[in-house]
Amino acid sequence: MNETVVKAEQEKKVDEEWEPKIIAFLCNWCSYAGADLAGVSRIQYPPSIRVVRVPCSGRVNPYFIIRSLTDGWDGVLVSGCHPGDCHYISGNLVARRRFSILNELLEFFGIESDRVNFMWASAAEGERFAVLIRKVTEKVRKLGPNTQFQKKW
Amino acid sequence: MPNIYIPLLTRVKSVVKENKANDIKTIELEFQKEEDYKNFNYIPGQFAEISIIGKGECPIGIASSPTEEGTIKFTIKRMGTVTSVFHSREEGDVVGVRGPCGNGWPIEEMKGKNIVVIGGGFAFSTLRSLVLYLLDEKYRKDYGDITVIYGNRDPGEVLYQDVLEEWKKRDDIKVVLTIDREAEGWTEKVGFVAPIVKEVAPSADNAVAVVCGPPIMIKTTIAVLEELNFKDDQILNSLEMRMKCGVGKCGRCNIGNKYVCVDGPVFSLAELKKMPSEY
């Protein structure tokens, strides 16, 4: 184990209680409704996400994602309708291309790309939504607080 | 030596909506510290860099006259980032003010002369300041006849209706209001500013014309004034420029070797003609 990993392990122990803060951009027609359904069905998921409702995952400009990271959010999640189900027919398909490139570039620039996550969740998939939120939270929790990319003052 | 980039802190005392379109507001500011106000000695035609701390700064002409004591006023049109935030300000909010900046109207040199004030639209703010100053009982005797010609697109756009009413009641000032196209309930003149100036035909003898407005109005009005025998040094203009610092350091507002923020914004036509036409 290298030094940084050891350090991260130690920090984690000190801060066992640490709960990541994740900003979630949810599309109005599917994922937001899916989140709603998860809530109505009383499915438990971690209280780590803060939801921003957007009309479509295609509305999510990569700026939103990058700016969230510099503002110090520990993770970013973008969720939209499954391919083919977009309310605006192709918004999520356009978004997917953008995300694929952003995802690769983040990794290329050495920014922990696990902090930025994309998923599809329909209005009927409350369970799936909760499962994936759990997964995202765990992924981000493993990375620890976002300090690398945050703007220094 | 104070840091010239630090604004003085004020609070919003009142906000007045000026037009029907609701994109122009007059904000009255009260300094948080009494001595700041005492040191804020300005003359009509000067401007100040007003800032929303955390959003940015913008240069705005001071609309109040130094004779209106206690507060300063700015008339702000919603245009860019900072001015939009200004429109959401409410009473008690903090606003930063830096200034006064610029040269202002040459009130000393204007003494003893007849003054023709020609304004168009929203650019009337520093003219309001000037006219109020001239009409003040302390200074009125220093100046000759005062004529105000103020044009607007439509009646809903006429700024400062309260002071305009007061001026109309006085007999030592001639107020001519005009709108571009006829409108219901409008009893004053109709037409663009330039032809109205021609109609009113103020005498050029011992007079100074102060012109402020959109570029096309300035251009046409100056042509009319020249017809009326106004000389280049009898016509005064206030320029607009992109500014950041307001104190002649950031560099962007230069026209030739002059910085509009410190050497201007008021230039006589004679001065402007000597400068490169890069504004």
Place this chain on the structure above:
Amino acid sequence: MEEKLLMKDQIAKLYDELAKDYSFFAPIKEKGNIVFKKASNPEEIELDYFNSKVPPKEVLFPKMEVLFEYSLDEKDVEIKERTDLDEKRLIFGIRPCDAHSFVLLENFFDFGEFKDEIFLKKRENTTLIGMGCNSPKSTCFCTSLEGHPFQRDDLDVMLVDLGDKYLVESVTEKGKELVQKLSWLTEATKADVEKAQDLSIQAEESFQTHLDFSNVAKTLDPNFDHPIWEEISEICIGCGTCSFLCPTCTCFDVIDETDEYNNRGRRIRIWDTCQSCQYTLHTSGHNPRNSCIERCRNRILHKFSYYPTNYNLIGCVGCGRCVQLCPVNNDLRTIIEKINKIEDKKEEKISA
């Protein structure tokens, strides 16, 4: 004798002694570029160099500078002034041309009713130890601007590289005090001084670029609308490298940065360039300098016409940075030559 000697192996000693009292800025090699940075140890200092890529104006007028900081809450704002302006700085190894640029900057920031305290205070607390240019580059032209590779007027202490040692000469009172503190410096001999003079003459003679600036301001004034500006700006891509890396360019942009989650922020200034089209863009959409023609013209006029009118100085020190770094090789020297030719034509007309 006034002049002292500093052996090249004594640089470390000099650093150790001065770094106690001063922030010690010196030329340092960073990613293949020489820049003036605060040296953290004497080994970093690179004195065998032509000139830095980023001009030393960076020390006093950095790329990004805080004007003031503030804290915000619901209804109140508290402004915190800068308190770090009294830091004593020493710029070691600055070239005479760049030292002259400080004179221009000082003139500019001190001009008029409003004085830029941030710059001036820093300047006041800065001592310049300069180094003569033994081998000026072919793109240098300081001698054409009344400068000289061994000009000492704008420095506090002047060093001359004599091969294995430096000749130390204090110029100002500030410099004299500083040299006196370094009591271990040895006395210079007459031969050393003479060698320095020889080097100075050699350096002057080695200049390849000779430009005539005597009539430039006069020519520029009436030729604002001359077609030559189209020619000059033709290949400009408007990148602003010339002004970013110019030791005399001072334009800046003011920006508010807010850390909304912590209720604090700062108003900063960052370098800006008149070559950018946003530079003069009004909110209304009107832009007085809308194309490269006006922007190029503004840069040249600012340096060679407005500066002389306002401060009686030419706004250029002849360091050649813009010449070397312009991506399209829009060479300032050629531009000046073209401008000088404008007048020739006029004279011909008059004589003809």
Place this chain on the structure above:
Amino acid sequence: MGIETDNQEIEKSMREVARNLLKEKEVDVIIGYSKGTFPLSTSPIMIKKEEEVDKLIWNNLCYVNLAKYLVPKIPQLLDPEGGDLKIGIVSKGCVGRALVHLAVEKQLNLENIKMIGIPCNGVVNRRRIEKDIGEKEVFEISASGNDLIVKGKDFEQKFPFDEYINELCKVCKVKSPPSVSEACIGECQEVPSIEDDFGDLSDYESKTTEEKWQEITDTLSVCTRCYACREACPMCYCNLCFVDQNKPIWFGKTTDMSDIVIFHLVRAMHMAGRCVACGACSSVCPMGIDLNKITRKLEKIVKERYDFTSGIDTEKLPPMMDFELEEAEEFMLEED
């Protein structure tokens, strides 16, 4: 190969073509390269008269991408009514690619353009040479065999040409402009689909995230935010760049590390599927920052994901203008 000697043939035929174009009034202006004012430099030039054609040169120091001049229309390239002039443009492979891609993005009309195709064998990486010779001044650069010979006061140094050209030129597959339309005259080539294994990136890509961050921040740390890279880029033609937007201000303009990285990251983002790998951004950077790796990565992403290479085909839509229902989405989160 080389700076002066072997280029004479190319230069001669280029001038001939240019002269004819001007003579036959097929074009109003020729954009090309001319001699620079010091070694290691060349300067773009606009030629309107036949007799000036001899000013045109061609060598391995012609690094500016001339397509840049066609996007923000400079007044000289417009007719009195503000319409387009007919333009002849000296095109190496990447200039040709840029023109084709700009045509795809509807920024220019290839009918108004004549590409004077030139086979390019790589642009000398002058920043690297400058770095390697250190604090010395170059007086002369010439070629001999496979070497570049750099001469200065009291020194002479040899640099193997193949090594001292831009990283992008080493892997360049489009050396002369693609012959996509009648626009191309002179040396042009049919560009079939390009095969590339992007082996030059494997070293970097095998690094850990942390090492990558280290390397990227290390490379970019000298950035002064002068935006020369943006201004030299033929694809950066936005009226208002995202960093200059102030309503709202998305990203900081300071030289804070995070702001610098963001600028380059988002710019890269905007270049995906559009970058023509000319390397102009790196060549013009006054601080000598090497952005080529990012350029290569962009090429790799669009090639591997969407089988797209910018600027060789006028028909195919760039990936960011297009979408498909079925597509690789391994980066999307799925239930286990």
